Amino acid sequence: EAGVTQFPSHSVIEKGQTVTLRCDPISGHDNLYWYRRVMGKEIKFLLHFVKESKQDESGMPNNRFLAERTGGTYSTLKVQPAELEDSGVYFCASSPRTPGTDTQYFGPGTRLTVL
Amino acid sequence: AQKVTQAQTEISVVEKEDVTLDCVYETRDTTYYLFWYKQPPSGELVFLIRRNSFDEQNEISGRYSWNFQKSTSSFNFTITASQVVDSAVYFCALTTMEYGNKLVFGAGTILRVKS
Numbered sequence: 001e002a003g004v005t006q007f008p009s010h011s012v013i014e015k016g017q018t019v020t021l022r023c024d025p026i027s028g029h030d031n032l033y034w035y036r037r038v039m040g041k042e043i044k045f046l047l048h049f050v051k052e053s054k055q056d057e058s059g060m061p062n063n064r065f066l067a068e069r070t071g072g073t074y075s076t077l078k079v080q081p082a083e084l085e086d087s088g089v090y091f092c093a094s095s096p097r098t099p100g101t102d103t104q105y106f107g108p109g110t111r112l113t114v115l
Numbered sequence: 116a117q118k119v120t121q122a123q124t125e126i127s128v129v130e131k132e133d134v135t136l137d138c139v140y141e142t143r144d145t146t147y148y149l150f151w152y153k154q155p156p157s158g159e160l161v162f163l164i165r166r167n168s169f170d171e172q173n174e175i176s177g178r179y180s181w182n183f184q185k186s187t188s189s190f191n192f193t194i195t196a197s198q199v200v201d202s203a204v205y206f207c208a209l210t211t212m213e214y215g216n217k218l219v220f221g222a223g224t225i226l227r228v229k230s
């Protein structure tokens with residue numbers, strides 16, 4: 001069974017540009033989460049999808065971040081326009097059931113560098 | 116509020132030594148779940164263990180063992196006879212249903228195992 005995949009693995013962009021990160025969860029997992037780790041800080045929750053619906057987006061830092069989950073499958077996280085403080089590693093995770101506290105399985109992350 | 120503290124920023128040991136990674140958590144919820152994840156140099160977060168608040172039994176898996184003590188709000192992780200491949204960042208995390216299943220992570224402990 002394929003794990004959580006994320007694309008790209010690395011992205012380097014200029015301040016003010018737009019970047020879109022993609023996450024493909026484990027097949028059949030209804031729950032999809034985005035987290036991020038900025039340099040030297042803890043991994044922080046951004047948002048949670050249940051199928052195609054946003055269950056909780058309390059961790060989204062501001063309206064420059066837009067997340068979607070088309071048809072309850074893969075998800076995208078767009079940052080527009082990117083700022084320097086957006087640099088970090090963005091992780092996606094998925095878990096199988098709704099609701100619950102099932103184990104979240106993580107992808108390899110996307111390292112975003114904003115110059 | 117939910118909080119996880121990993122006071123050890125970095126630990127260095129020589130191969131075959133035993134090492135314990137500390138994790139202290141805070142929550143007012145009576146039902147909660149604790150996790151350990153490993154982040155090897157390749158970057159992905161690898162799930163190691165999940166423990167619920169009603170199960171205080173210690174767990175052993177090969178060279179890994181976990182000591183859960185509600186009285187001290189701790190969930191420590193011990194690696195016996197460490198190996199170079201154990202070198203990684205280890206994260207302790209907490210979630211509760213009342214908190215919406217979001218994972219709250221500690222800052223992580225960098226473990227370096229030298230040959």
